[in-house]
Amino acid sequence: MKEGKLLIFVKSLATLLEMHPSEELIFSNGRKLLESLIATDDWLPEAFCKPHPDYYQQYLLYADPLDRFSVVSFVWGPGQKTPLHNHTVWGMVGQLRGQERSANYYQQADGSYTAEESFVFKPGQVATVSPKTHDIHVVENDLSDQTSISIHVYGGNIGRIERAVFDPITGIEKLFISGYANTATPNLWNTAGNPAS
Secondary structure, eight states: OOOOHHHHHHHHHHHHHHTOOOHHHHHHHHHHHHHHHTTOSSOSOGGGSOOOSSSOEEEEEEEOTTSSOEEEEEEEOTTOBOOSBOOSSOEEEEEEESOEEEEEEEEOTTSOEEEEEEEEEOTTOEEEEOTTSOOOEEEEEOOSSSOEEEEEEESSOGGGSOEEEEOTTTOOEEEEOOOOSOSSOOOTTOOSSOTTO
């Protein structure tokens, strides 16, 4: 029985995390796994590619039962962007379709946040976030005429983790739990008709 790309990725990442690796090793080896997953754009079911007309969508693809990691597709309509936010756990972001712009922000002495240079990510590229290095950013669809999709992998169940959005001028934070747009996840073991299996 042939295993699908998402199942291969989930098994490989779970095996990596069984070794209790350092974050550096997760980013080194995990990046290669994520690059392999996003090398082709034929495995993500259509149900997890649908944009919303008003805001970006966050679809859960897989959540580890021990909360060690989660895999999520982010779907961005033209012009959609996040507020300034953090993650509180390590993360890897792989560009699957379209392109996205990300800008890291750093808090200043007066409490405000200032952006560093922004970066554009194209299909096949992987970026990382971490509370140990940079964890606060804004991400947006860099295309004005089409949907962009990225695959995010986090060191926890990101839809259940309490995080924060920040006012870039005052620095005031507001706590939130994002949840997910979907009520069902892909069946990774259904090899008949589900390309993500």
